[in-house]
Structures are given as C-alpha cells and as structure tokens.
Amino acid sequence: MTIERLELLSDDVLANLSKKIGIRVKQDWDRSKMIDSIIEVMEEDRIEKESLLNLAVSIESKKYSVTINEELDLAYDVDEEMVLPDRYNENMLHFLLRDNSWGFIMWDIKDSLNLKYQNQLEDVNYILRIIELDEAEYSTDAIVDFFDIGIKKGETSRYVSLPHEESFYCVEFVLLSDSKEIIIDRSRIVKTTRDHINYVLDDNAKLKKIVELSGYSNCDIIEESRKSLNRILPMDSMDEEE
Incomplete structure (x- = not known):
C-alpha cells in the first residue's frame, strides 16, 4: 500500500488499520503521523519477508546445484556461501x-x-x-521463591545460577513497565538434584560409564510426552564411586 492510497483513507480507517498491524495510536497523532507509522511497520514486514524468501531460495539453489554429471566440491565453504540468520523472529523460550x-x-x-x-x-x-x-506442575501456590534478571533489548541468551538442589525451576520472559507486567512466554519445568539416580534396566545400561566420563553429577528433567530441546539425561553422583 502506497502513501497516496493511505492519504485517500479516512481517519477512522487509518486508526483501525494501525490497530490491526499492532500500532497504538496516541491521541496527539495527526493523519501524517499515523500514515508514517503504518508505512514504517509495513516496510519492516516487507524486508523481513524478503530476507526469509531470499534465504529459502539460496538454500534450494545450493541444494540442487550439483547435477548428476558434476563432482561435489569438498572444499566448498558453507560459512562463506550460506549464512544462517542470528534469529528467526518468533516467540520462543528454552531453559536447559x-x-x-x-x-x-x-x-x-x-x-x-x-x-x-x-x-x-x-x-x-x-x-x-x-x-x-x-x-x-506450575501454579501460584507451588512457587517457593523467584528472582528477576534484567536483560537488554537484543540479547537472546543468558547463563543463570540456580541456588538450590532438589528443586524445580522454570523461567518466564516478562515485559515490565511502571503500570503493567506482561508474561510473553514460560519455559518447561526442570529439576535439579545431585545425590542419586534411579537406574532403569536396559534404558540406562550405559549411563554409569557416561557419568564416570562426564566429571559431574546428577540432574533430572521433568518428563513430558513431547520432545524438547532441553531434555538432559540424568547422571549419577561421582561421590558414590569414590
């Protein structure tokens, strides 16, 4: 949509369009401010879509660039030719x-x-x-304690020290202002422990050797039916071997 077409719209239509694409129109805004904001958001959306499209086309072209009569160049530098994006512009929160x-x-x-x-x-x-x-299970009654860590805009990862063993933890990503608190996402729950492991015959047949090689002790994950990135196998305490 061009500026010329936006200029033909009424103030009410412009306000509704702004709300639809996530712009909060302030009372002191005039038509030109609303139009500038709409153009800015739509331009950002266009650039984002073109970036993802170009990446997909680039991947497909490289995937089929080697024909049956061509020899694959093993010296091909993937890092130079195809760069993966730093982020995928989606809501996600993982705790490992x-x-x-x-x-x-x-x-x-x-x-x-x-x-x-x-x-x-x-x-x-x-x-x-x-x-x-x-x-x-998460509930307000189950909360023992919590602490907040302030992060900067643009950060995407952080290590955090967990104060207690034999405890359950989860993480919330929160937007906070003087007047409101918005929870964007909540991670799955994990459990920390150090002193024991319940070996399951066959399933953990090789686990004891893995623990001996790892150099650190047991940590459990609360089991869920779906697979998750932050599933970590439980590990035994080295103290029991000494």
Whole structure:
C-alpha cells in the first residue's frame, strides 16, 4: 500500500488499520503521523519477508546445484556461501540445565509483538524471571521463591545460577513497565538434584560409564510426552564411586 492510497483513507480507517498491524495510536497523532507509522511497520514486514524468501531460495539453489554429471566440491565453504540468520523472529523460550548449579536460557520475541508492546507501554524493561517451585506442575501456590534478571533489548541468551538442589525451576520472559507486567512466554519445568539416580534396566545400561566420563553429577528433567530441546539425561553422583 502506497502513501497516496493511505492519504485517500479516512481517519477512522487509518486508526483501525494501525490497530490491526499492532500500532497504538496516541491521541496527539495527526493523519501524517499515523500514515508514517503504518508505512514504517509495513516496510519492516516487507524486508523481513524478503530476507526469509531470499534465504529459502539460496538454500534450494545450493541444494540442487550439483547435477548428476558434476563432482561435489569438498572444499566448498558453507560459512562463506550460506549464512544462517542470528534469529528467526518468533516467540520462543528454552531453559536447559548445563549442570546441577547452572542453567542456560535462550529466547526470542517477534518484532511485530515487540513493537506492539513498546507502543502500549512506557519505559519497557525486559526481564527473565527465574521461578523455584516445590512440585513439577506450575501454579501460584507451588512457587517457593523467584528472582528477576534484567536483560537488554537484543540479547537472546543468558547463563543463570540456580541456588538450590532438589528443586524445580522454570523461567518466564516478562515485559515490565511502571503500570503493567506482561508474561510473553514460560519455559518447561526442570529439576535439579545431585545425590542419586534411579537406574532403569536396559534404558540406562550405559549411563554409569557416561557419568564416570562426564566429571559431574546428577540432574533430572521433568518428563513430558513431547520432545524438547532441553531434555538432559540424568547422571549419577561421582561421590558414590569414590
């Protein structure tokens, strides 16, 4: 949609269009401000779609560039020819255990959603909320304690120290302002422990040797039916071997 076509629309239509694409129109905005904001958001959306399309076309062209009569060049430098994006512009939050005392958090938030909340809230702060629970199911009654970590806009990962063993933890990604708190996403729950492991015959037949080679002890993941990136096999304590 061009500026000329937007100029032909009424103020009410412009306001509805702004709301539809995630722009919060302020009372002191005139027509030109609304039109500029709409053009800016639509241009960002166009660039994002073109970037993803170009990446897909590039991958497909390289995938089929070697014909039956061509020899694959083993010296082909993938890093130089095909660069994967730093992020995929989607809402996600993953919480993984590095060991029994440290967790690794990685996250992202859609640009359109981020822009929407920036327009709605003043002085937005980005927060990682580390929540300790006394059971494997999330509820407000199960919360034992929590602490917040402030993060900068543009950050996508962080290591965090987990204070207690034999505890359940999850992470929330929160947008916080003076007047409102918005939970964007919540991770699955993990459990930290150090002192034991329940060996299951056959399933963990090789686990004891893996623990001996790993150099650190046990950490459990709360089992779910679906697969997840942050599933970590439980590991035994080295103290039992000494």
